[in-house]
Amino acid sequence: xxxxxxxxxxxxxxxxxxxxxxxxxxxxxxxxxxxxxxxxxxxxxxxxxxxxxxxxxxxxxxxxxxxxxxxxxxxxxxxxxxxxxxxxxxxxxxxxxxxxxxxxxxxxxxxxxxxxxxxxxxxxxxxxxxxxxxxxxxxxxxxxxxxxxxxxxxxxxxxxxxxxxxxxxxxxxxxxxxxxxxxxxxxxxxxxxxxxxxxxxxxxxxxxxxxxxxxxxxxxxxxxxxxxxxxxxxxxxxxxxxxxxxxxxxxxxxxxxxxxxxxxxxxxxxxxxxxxxxxxxxxxxxxxxxxxxxxxxxxxxxxxxxxxxxxxxxxxxxxxxxxxxxxxxxxxxxxxxxxxxxxxxxxxxxxxxxxxxxxxxxxxxxxxxxxxxxxxxxxxxxxxxxxxxxxxxxxxxxxxxxxxxxxxxxx
Numbered sequence: 001x002x003x004x005x006x007x008x009x010x011x012x013x014x015x016x017x018x019x020x021x022x023x024x025x026x027x028x029x030x031x032x033x034x035x036x037x038x039x040x041x042x043x044x045x046x047x048x049x050x051x052x053x054x055x056x057x058x059x060x061x062x063x064x065x066x067x068x069x070x071x072x073x074x075x076x077x078x079x080x081x082x083x084x085x086x087x088x089x090x091x092x093x094x095x096x097x098x099x100x101x102x103x104x105x106x107x108x109x110x111x112x113x114x115x116x117x118x119x120x121x122x123x124x125x126x127x128x129x130x131x132x133x134x135x136x137x138x139x140x141x142x143x144x145x146x147x148x149x150x151x152x153x154x155x156x157x158x159x160x161x162x163x164x165x166x167x168x169x170x171x172x173x174x175x176x177x178x179x180x181x182x183x184x185x186x187x188x189x190x191x192x193x194x195x196x197x198x199x200x201x202x203x204x205x206x207x208x209x210x211x212x213x214x215x216x217x218x219x220x221x222x223x224x225x226x227x228x229x230x231x232x233x234x235x236x237x238x239x240x241x242x243x244x245x246x247x248x249x250x251x252x253x254x255x256x257x258x259x260x261x262x263x264x265x266x267x268x269x270x271x272x273x274x275x276x277x278x279x280x281x282x283x284x285x286x287x288x289x290x291x292x293x294x295x296x297x298x299x300x301x302x303x304x305x306x307x308x309x310x311x312x313x314x315x316x317x318x319x320x321x322x323x324x325x326x327x328x329x330x331x332x333x334x335x336x337x338x339x340x341x342x343x344x345x346x347x348x349x350x351x352x353x354x355x356x357x358x359x360x361x362x363x364x365x366x367x368x369x370x371x372x373x374x375x376x377x378x379x380x381x382x383x384x385x386x387x388x389x390x391x392x393x394x395x396x397x398x399x400x401x402x403x404x405x406x407x408x409x410x411x
Contacts, residue, residue, distance in 0.1 A: 142169075149169065153182075163189070174331070176206045180204055197222055198233060198236060202236070213243070223236075238257065247278040298362050300349065302349070319338065320344065326365045335361070363396065366395065388408055
């Protein structure tokens with residue numbers, strides 16, 4: 001390894017020397033000739049004649065004439081000096097002494113620096129995994145960044161992208177009423193863009209306990225009319241139809257969505273499973289029950305407890321929501337159970353039987369976030385002051401009990 005390394009070093013130093021030295025020692029043809037001098041002089045003469053003619057015609061005064069002639073003479077002098085400098089600089093004799101110095105200095109300096117600072121063994125470490133020092137952002141950090149963005153938007157009320165970003169940030173933090181307010185501002189700036197209509201519709205639905213009827217459905221239909229092949233619009237339209245009990249229409253939207261996805265992709269397979277589920281239940285008049293298929297029996301055992309540090313902040317009749325969300329995709333609960341603080345600590349099981357919507361179940365996702373939240377108001381939507389605990393990611397098909405410790409306050 002050492003011999004090969006030094007051969008590589010020698011080759012690279014030789015190449016570097018050739019690149020630097022050849023231009024210094026090579027006899028160059030002088031590009032600037034006497035023609036350059038004559039051209040500059042002729043230009044000056046023409047300009048001088050023009051000034052004389054202009055003065056004679058009364059276009060400029062004697063003072064202006066004298067000033068411009070002086071400037072012309074100075075410019076011509078500079079041009080001629082530049083020509084001489086170029087000729088001198090192209091003299092190959094003047095570069096040879098530098099070439100000789102570099103021939104000696106480059107190898108000496110390169111090898112000396114390597115022996116002092118380098119290590120040929122570093123080549124063997126190129127493919128080793130490098131440690132990452134990216135700091136994790138705490139929830140307080142994220143809240144602070146979102147607050148800064150909100151303050152910025154007050155000074156930039158016409159910034160459409162800013163309002164969209166702020167609305168998405170609030171949704172990630174599950175601050176749905178604030179997400180609605182931010183996205184409403186975006187909607188007022190651009191009420192005919194699907195990329196505005198759909199996030200606004202989702203925020204309205206989330207702020208209304210997952211209910212898509214009314215304005216959310218209207219916004220989705222408008223987005224679908226503008227962009228019939230919008231994948232998010234087709235998905236939301238399917239969700240709305242399923243929520244209304246119209247599984248046949250939901251399956252139709254899902255088929256359109258599946259046709260837009262890469263053939264055989266995981267996303268397409270999941271959508272096709274939803275289509276099968278919707279078609280199996282189409283025409284049923286009874287409430288949805290889990291289908292007897294290969295995905296039945298998916299459940300998650302959860303233990304929920306209250307951290308001792310916050311026990312004095314709750315009362316026994318405060319509502320506790322325990323639920324699962326898809327790690328990717330809509331944040332509406334896939335399954336939810338409602339309890340009270342007086343029931344804690346408690347063991348429960350979330351399954352497809354606890355699904356809020358027929359088209360969105362635990363068995364249809366590969367990873368979820370588990371949450372437990374104490375709500376003083378009893379609202380299913382998170383509010384500032386609620387107490388929260390969460391764990392993620394969780395595979396719904398894996399076995400074993402998960403523990404959620406309610407240990408922080410929503411700000």
